[in-house]
Amino acid sequence: MLESKLTQLQNLFSQMERALIAYSGGIDSTLVAKIAYDTLGDRALAITAVSPSLLPEDLEEAKIQAQTIGIPHELVITQEMENPNYTANPVNRCYFCKSELHDTLKPLALKKGYPYVVDGVNADDLQDYRPGIQAAKERGARSPLAEVGMSKVEVRQLSQELGLPWWNKPAQPCLSSRFPYGEEITVAKLQRVGRAEIYLRQLGYQNLRVRSQEDTAKIELPPEIIKEFVVNIDLSLLVAQFQGYGFMYVTLDLEGYRSGKLNQVIPELGRELNLR
Numbered sequence: 152m153l154e155s156k157l158t159q160l161q162n163l164f165s166q167m168e169r170a171l172i173a174y175s176g177g178i179d180s181t182l183v184a185k186i187a188y189d190t191l192g193d194r195a196l197a198i199t200a201v202s203p204s205l206l207p208e209d210l211e212e213a214k215i216q217a218q219t220i221g222i223p224h225e226l227v228i229t230q231e232m233e234n235p236n237y238t239a240n241p242v243n244r245c246y247f248c249k250s251e252l253h254d255t256l257k258p259l260a261l262k263k264g265y266p267y268v269v270d271g272v273n274a275d276d277l278q279d280y281r282p283g284i285q286a287a288k289e290r291g292a293r294s295p296l297a298e299v300g301m302s303k304v305e306v307r308q309l310s311q312e313l314g315l316p317w318w319n320k321p322a323q324p325c326l327s328s329r330f331p332y333g334e335e336i337t338v339a340k341l342q343r344v345g346r347a348e349i350y351l352r353q354l355g356y357q358n359l360r361v362r363s364q365e366d367t368a369k370i371e372l373p374p375e376i377i378k379e380f381v382v383n384i385d386l387s388l389l390v391a392q393f394q395g396y397g398f399m400y401v402t403l404d405l406e407g408y409r410s411g412k413l414n415q416v417i418p419e420l421g422r423e424l425n426l427r
Contacts, residue, residue: 176213
């Protein structure tokens with residue numbers, strides 16, 4: 152089954168002849184970049200959008216991964232922070248983010264002679280509340296992984312089979328996802344969340360989130376390591392560190408980390424409308 156989907160992806164890119172990949176450095180878009188480059192060579196180009204919602208460390212990882220694959224890689228600056236529809240952080244915030252991204256990538260692709268812009272959306276993403284997917288579709292972007300029905304688990308399995316050392320890399324959505332809908336997003340807030348997550352990564356914790364609500368930081372960790380975290384971490388030092396970043400209060404979510412947790416406030420009707 153996995154081999155069949157890989158063949159389908161290779162055929163898909165062969166038919167495209169030239170493709171520009173919206174490449175964030177996440178596991179999904181990196182797999183797309185790998186297969187595109189293996190199929191098309193220098194007729195595939197990876198583009199990473201740089202903005203305050205992308206951690207500098209994640210950008211450096213994206214550069215290293217692209218270099219490892221061999222695919223040509225370029226950076227573009229996106230201006231979603233200039234859009235009040237984005238910074239107001241409505242439930243469809245991602246629509247405005249992806250609109251900015253693809254309004255930047257599409258003309259760039261045409262200028263450089265790439266008839267297709269592709270992204271890393273997988274089949275599982277279609278089942279979640281992802282308003283950004285609609286924005287990409289409206290601008291003609293294609294999602295090869297979703298087109299062949301490849302799930303997140305399969306993305307990791309295939310990445311491992313292809314020898315990509317980051318096959319088990321934790322998901323790292325943009326930093327704007329750390330804020331509850333309706334709370335304004337600012338560059339300063341993005342930076343303090345980013346610094347807090349980097350601090351925890353440096354302590355050895357990779358699969359985590361630091362959610363931010365006003366002056367409060369809420370740490371989310373996998374449920375099975377919460378007890379170990381509380382016992383082994385110098386909590387006073389951690390609190391002082393977070394307060395140095397600008398937070399007043401630091402809490403630990405006892406439910407544990409769960410991707411897309413903030414989407415639980417969205418009515419089911421909203422989810423259904425997005426999936427139509």
